[in-house]
Amino acid sequence: MSIETHPNWFYDFKPMKTLVLGSFPPHQSKHSFPFYYPNKQNRFWKVMSVISGIELVANLSNTQKVIEERKAIMRKLAMGIHDIALKIKRKNNSSLDSNIEIVEFQDIMAIINNHPELEQIVLLGFSAKNSAAQNFIKYTQNQKLLTKFPIDFKIGSENVFFIYNQHREIKCVILNSTSSASRITLNELVSQFSKYI
Numbered sequence: 001m002s003i004e005t006h007p008n009w010f011y012d013f014k015p016m017k018t019l020v021l022g023s024f025p026p027h028q029s030k031h032s033f034p035f036y037y038p039n040k041q042n043r044f045w046k047v048m049s050v051i052s053g054i055e056l057v058a059n060l061s062n063t064q065k066v067i068e069e070r071k072a073i074m075r076k077l078a079m080g081i082h083d084i085a086l087k088i089k090r091k092n093n094s095s096l097d098s099n100i101e102i103v104e105f106q107d108i109m110a111i112i113n114n115h116p117e118l119e120q121i122v123l124l125g126f127s128a129k130n131s132a133a134q135n136f137i138k139y140t141q142n143q144k145l146l147t148k149f150p151i152d153f154k155i156g157s158e159n160v161f162f163i164y165n166q167h168r169e170i171k172c173v174i175l176n177s178t179s180s181a182s183r184i185t186l187n188e189l190v191s192q193f194s195k196y197i
Contacts, residue, residue: 001089003103009035010082011071016115017078018197020122021108023132024085024100027093033066036081037178044124044178045070047189051197052076077197080115082106084135096181097130105139112165121163121170122196125177126155133174158192 007025025031030039037044040060049056052073058065074081086106091099112118126133133155140147146164153161159174173196176184184192 001091001101004088004090006083006086006106007034010111011074011080012111012114013071013075013080014115015078015117016080016111017117017119018122019080019082019108019111019115019118019120020124020197021132021136022081022083022124023097023130023135024083024088024090024102027090029093032060033063035067035070036083039180041180042178043180043186043189045073046186047178047193048073048077048079048197050190051194079197080111080118082108082111084108084132084139097125097132097177100130102130102135105135105142108136108139109143109165112168112170116168118170120196121172122193123172123174125179126157126159126174127177131155131177136172158195 026039032038032040045056054069054073054076056069058069060066084106085102087104089101089103123133123136125131140163148162153159155174157174157176161172163170163172175192175196176182176189178189
């Protein structure tokens with residue numbers, strides 16, 4: 001397995017009150033455009049379009065307009081997006097979290113430190129051993145961040161924990177993956193995500 005490096009699509013803007021973290025982009029062969037959640041089968045942008053009220057109308061062949069539409073949604077929702085992994089090893093060109101091994105984490109702390117207005121981190125996906133939720137918890141341990149979990153905490157949908165950095169409390173929410181492989185419906189995703197974004 002060769003090592004893949006993240007394409008570095010991070011779009012930095014303020015205010016960014018929420019940071020959505022996925023694991024890593026799908027294999028290049030599944031990209032419909034060069035930005036987060038580029039697989040047209042993934043329902044992330046459909047969910048965010050409904051929540052923001054911004055319709056996605058650009059033809060996927062018009063890359064610039066496709067990306068600008070998505071950035072407009074991000075600005076309206078004060079929602080940044082990134083992935084937890086900077087470098088990975090991938091099995092069989094698979095997009096499944098279970099087939100990805102993180103070699104190096106992104107510098108998520110730099111984003112947190114650069115955004116004092118950041119209130120929450122939303123982690124997409126929890127069931128696979130290399131899900132965004134499981135790997136973010138590993139990242140917080142590597143960074144020696146103070147973390148507070150509820151007594152009955154388990155990694156699962158809509159579970160919440162907190163991280164502390166320089167006297168700041170940041171809520172971390174685990175939500176369902178928007179992947180088409182997830183059994184949850186689009187309406188259920190919209191209902192779930194709209195509680196937090």
